[in-house]
Amino acid sequence: MKRSIEDHAERFSAVAAEYDEQQDSEEYGACASLVIEAADPDSDETVLDLGTGTGAIALALAPEAGRVIGRDISEGMLAEAERKAEAGGHENVTFGEGRFREPNVDESVDVVVPNFEMHHLADEEKREAIEVIADLEPRRFVLGDVMLSAAIPEGEEQYSPEVDDPATVGVLVEALTDAGFTVSDATLVSEQYGVLVADR
Numbered sequence: 001m002k003r004s005i006e007d008h009a010e011r012f013s014a015v016a017a018e019y020d021e022q023q024d025s026e027e028y029g030a031c032a033s034l035v036i037e038a039a040d041p042d043s044d045e046t047v048l049d050l051g052t053g054t055g056a057i058a059l060a061l062a063p064e065a066g067r068v069i070g071r072d073i074s075e076g077m078l079a080e081a082e083r084k085a086e087a088g089g090h091e092n093v094t095f096g097e098g099r100f101r102e103p104n105v106d107e108s109v110d111v112v113v114p115n116f117e118m119h120h121l122a123d124e125e126k127r128e129a130i131e132v133i134a135d136l137e138p139r140r141f142v143l144g145d146v147m148l149s150a151a152i153p154e155g156e157e158q159y160s161p162e163v164d165d166p167a168t169v170g171v172l173v174e175a176l177t178d179a180g181f182t183v184s185d186a187t188l189v190s191e192q193y194g195v196l197v198a199d200r
């Protein structure tokens with residue numbers, strides 16, 4: 001991780017109020033839509049949105065799922081997510097502190113949907129996080145993120161190399177496979193963004 005968890009939490013809390021309106025890139029929109037579509041929870045299933053931010057994915061899935069759990073490290077982002085859940089009357093969604101390698105979830109979950117945050121972790125930490133998620137025994141893991149399918153020349157990154165540490169698609173597929181998942185779909189939105197769907 002190029003920055004500590006506390007640094008990332010502070011960084012996101014500082015922009016929480018404006019975060020939603022800043023997510024206007026084509027790549028973010030495409031990944032978020034694909035993650036929501038692929039998650040496809042049944043009405044009695046529990047979804048875990050890890051790195052939920054302001055709850056974009058969690059709240060989109062709330063009408064379909066039985067229960068949605070959102071976890072994040074940023075108090076500011078969580079407060080924004082809670083405000084939106086209350087305004088939308090989503091009573092089956094709960095938000096709270098939790099991190100990739102310590103999700104703070106003491107029940108099994110059916111679908112896990114991290115969108116746009118695993119790239120903050122170093123590759124070895126991503127692998128550990130995927131193993132921790134596998135221990136929650138989800139039937140489906142949908143990962144939307146910055147992921148590289150080609151070498152990106154310096155200066156052409158669509159992410160921030162000083163704080164972000166995206167993996168190659170190959171590294172992510174290998175980590176998911178090693179944790180017992182089968183990658184059933186990989187949609188590359190561009191050379192720098194994509195969505196992986198993994199089942200078991």
Ligand SMILES: C[S@@+](CC[C@H](N)C(=O)[O-])C[C@H]1O[C@@H](n2cnc3c(N)ncnc32)[C@H](O)[C@@H]1O
Pocket residue numbers: 005008009012023032050051052053054055056057071072073074077098099100101114115116117120
């Ligand atoms: C780019 S936002 C994405 C938010 C949301 N998933 C979305 O699609 O809009 C990244 C979020 O990941 C959170 N985050 C960063 N590192 C994390 C970690 N180790 N564990 C849990 N959340 C983390 C940040 O606080 C932030 O809210």
